[in-house]
Amino acid sequence: MGYDIERFVGYVNEGLLCSICRDVLEDPLQAPCEHAFCTACIHGWLVHHSNCPEDRQVIDVSVLRPLYRYMKNDLNRLQLHCKNREFGCEMVCSLESIDRHERECEYSQIPCSNAGCTVQIERRNLDGHLAVCEYRSRECPNGCGYTILSAEDTQHNCVAELRTELELLRSEMICRVEEAKHEMESRLDSQRRHMVQKESVLQNEIEELKSQMSRVMSDVRSLMAAERQHRQELEQAELEKRELMELLRGLQKDCRFCDHLANFSTLHERLVNHFWYVYFPLGS
Numbered sequence: 348m349g350y351d352i353e354r355f356v357g358y359v360n361e362g363l364l365c366s367i368c369r370d371v372l373e374d375p376l377q378a379p380c381e382h383a384f385c386t387a388c389i390h391g392w393l394v395h396h397s398n399c400p401e402d403r404q405v406i407d408v409s410v411l412r413p414l415y416r417y418m419k420n421d422l423n424r425l426q427l428h429c430k431n432r433e434f435g436c437e438m439v440c441s442l443e444s445i446d447r448h449e450r451e452c453e454y455s456q457i458p459c460s461n462a463g464c465t466v467q468i469e470r471r472n473l474d475g476h477l478a479v480c481e482y483r484s485r486e487c488p489n490g491c492g493y494t495i496l497s498a499e500d501t502q503h504n505c506v507a508e509l510r511t512e513l514e515l516l517r518s519e520m521i522c523r524v525e526e527a528k529h530e531m532e533s534r535l536d537s538q539r540r541h542m543v544q545k546e547s548v549l550q551n552e553i554e555e556l557k558s559q560m561s562r563v564m565s566d567v568r569s570l571m572a573a574e575r576q577h578r579q580e581l582e583q584a585e586l587e588k589r590e591l592m593e594l595l596r597g598l599q600k601d602c603r604f605c606d607h608l609a610n611f612s613t614l615h616e617r618l619v620n621h622f623w624y625v626y627f628p629l630g631s
């Protein structure tokens with residue numbers, strides 16, 4: 348939308364008016380047919396039309412161009428009143444610099460700068476308002492560290508504030524302790540499971556070793572028994588041998604050769620058999 352023509356001082360050329368809003372061009376664009384419009388006006392028009400509102404020539408957004416430089420200069424040099432004239436501002440300046448003035452105009456309505464305050468006030472009165480604004484805040488003079496809004500000034504109680512904060516901190520701490528406890532428990536659980544597994548593996552290995560050991564022991568026992576038996580038999584054989592040798596010596600000493608030849612050969616046979624059995628007891 349353009350600038351209200353009533354605000355301008357002196358004559359405004361017809362060519363500097365928007366064909367749509369009939370006000371003085373604001374942020375202008377120009378169609379190939381040389382008709383000019385405010386950017387907002389022509390964009391709004393082309394949503395539902397596809398021609399120039401002045402002469403019905405077909406146009407679209409892509410053919411719009413900036414205003415000729417000489418027209419732009421004429422436009423910028425126009426003098427107009429500040430939009431806050433009705434509130435008391437008497438500023439008149441060029442269109443080129445009106446935006447800058449209005450941003451800083453002492454008569455412009457601006458919001459109070461305190462968070463939460465909805466008051467709109469002229470810039471020149473802001474300081475006065477800030478001094479009494481209900482949303483102005485200050486640090487507690489008693490040193491509790493709280494920022495007090497002036498509306499709450501009379502209700503502020505350092506002890507109560509600190510107690511509330513303490514309660515908050517305490518419940519937060521309890522929460523954290525609970526969390527830590529849960530985590531610790533779950534970690535311990537997993538370690539315990541791991542240990543139980545390991546223990547059962549070890550237990551199996553021990554059982555295996557025990558059974559191997561008992562097999563070895565029984566082997567040793569039977570070997571020892573065999574050895575004992577062997578030794579006994581050896582001793583027995585030694586005894587018999589000595590006996591027989593004795594007998595043989597006695598015979599040799601005082602018997603006639605012919606009478607005892609038969610006895611002797613039987614004896615010899617017995618001896619040989621006996622030794623054979625003692626020294627080669629298995630598989631012979």
Ligand SMILES: [Zn+2]
Nearest residue numbers: 365368385388
């Ligand atoms: Zn317009």
Ligand SMILES: [Zn+2]
Nearest residue numbers: 380382399402
């Ligand atoms: Zn046109």
Ligand SMILES: [Zn+2]
Nearest residue numbers: 429436438452
């Ligand atoms: Zn002003």
Ligand SMILES: [Zn+2]
Nearest residue numbers: 459464466480
């Ligand atoms: Zn305020």
Ligand SMILES: [Zn+2]
Nearest residue numbers: 487489491505
């Ligand atoms: Zn306090």
